[in-house]
Amino acid sequence: MRLLFLRKALLMVTFNNLSKQLEINHYQFLFKMKKLLNASIAFLLTVIFISCGGDNFIKEAENGISSGDYNAALIAIDSALAKDPNNAEAYYLQGRVYGQLAQNNSNIASRKQDYINMLNSFESIEQLELDEKQMEVRKLQIENHILEKWSKEHNAAVQYATNDPSAPQVENPLELAEYHLINATTINPDSALSYEVLSEVYRMRQNYSGAISALNNAMSLQEKPASYNYSNLASFYMMQENYDSAIEVLYDGLEHYPDSVDLTQKLADSYSNKGDYDNSIKTLEGLLEREPDNPQYHLVLGTQVYIMASNIGDEISSKYDQVFDLERDIRNLRGNEKTDAEQKVKQLKNEIEQAQNRADELIERAIEELNIVIGLRPDDPTTYNTLGIVYQNKAAALFDQRNATTNNEEAAALDTQAKEELRKAMENYEKATELDPENTEYWGALFRVYTSLGMNEKAEEAMKKAGM
Secondary structure, three states, X not given: OOOOOOOHHHOOEEEEEOHHHHOOOOOOEEEEEOOOOOHHHHHHHOOOOHHHOOOHHHHHHHHHHHHOXXXXXXXXXXXXXXXXXXXXXXXXXHHHHHHHHHHHOOOHHHOHHHHHHHHHHHHHHHOOOOOHHHHHHHHHHHHHHHHHHHHHHHHHHHHHHOOOOOOOOOOOHHHHHHHHHHHHHHHOOOOHHHHHHXXXXXXXXXXXXXXXXXXXXXXXXXXXOOHHHHHHHHHHHHHOOOHHHHHHHHHHHHHHOOOOHHHHHHHHHHHHHHOOHHHHHHHHHHHHHHXXXXXXXXXXXXXXXXXXXXXXXXXXXXXXXXXXHHHHHHOOOOHHHHHHHHHHHHHHHHHHHHHHHHHHHHHHHHHHHHHHHHXXXXXXXXXXXXXXXXXXXXXXXXXXXHXXXXXXXXXXXXXXXXXXXXXXXXXXXXXXXXXXOOOHHHHHHHHHHHHHOOOHHHHHHHHHHOOO
């Protein structure tokens, strides 16, 4: 339930990037509350309605709160309200009691109802006919109390979610973080921040439906959601393989952030995962239309196009395995079974040929884009390494074709072609290690290529530098 006069302005926080701790890329944060109480607010919060000063039931309630006897406090408050249903102080104390009962409850998951009762008590004050100054004082009291309860629940959640060493060590920190955030969003349903953190906790628990719901709530509270929120929401849909929803979210994001490379690349990824490769490439080409000499855009396009080719390559490998199994079985088949198997082999080979042609086109486009990057940024080891991967996998596809054929001459020709591609991979890996000699990943890739080419001495040297 939402207090209409709860001012968001009091809910100020600071945050630091937690990408390493939470492993959530660029969109995770550490939140710490600022101390919002100052002398002027403290003074205002000491103002009590004169009309309540002589109420014995109110005094009994205050005594119950001070001593921690909350049942006695609630009984006294009920008596005060029975005597005067318009007693604002009674409602305020009632809200305080419910808030304290919630936070005293060690079962974090069951605190929610007491927080709802707290808000209902505070909301009852809004219905009373108080003069302007009295209402102002009550608002400040309530805002302060809600802020205090919200911040405790929110910050406790962040501690558990980030493995903060100051947090109690428990077996299920993410589950407790979730419960704390549910409480935080119950106390203050206007906190986009708590919903954002809740979405990340759900993501870490692989509850993508929950993550989507929480992040949608956060974004609905923001005048202009941040670019990373659109990116994250799309990622959650992509984890569910709901690519149409991801595409819709990304187009919404690009309306606000048309120059976002991240959103554009993720849109291309969504199209690619959906199997719509043409739109994927067109999306990336849109970046180059704006900045044709931007090496990063060429790198993104080249990498994305290669990923598409690689996905097709995986499909081709699977079909080759089917062909191999069928051709082995055909030897023992007769009649219609043999005919059906032979037709299936023929169909698979046709599909392989078509897919290979498409993959070859994409690979050549990837190589073209990556070479443009090298021309614009010749000292970038990452691009050389990526080119090495492209050529190495191109060789692997040729080896698959070699292994699938029963024609010895064709097999020999394919073997020669594959090794030529491996040598191209070698040249690019060597350049990558020259530019970044401490990168063990580059040396590991070079070791494997040297081994495949029978260059044993160089392979041994690369293996040592790879730390293998």
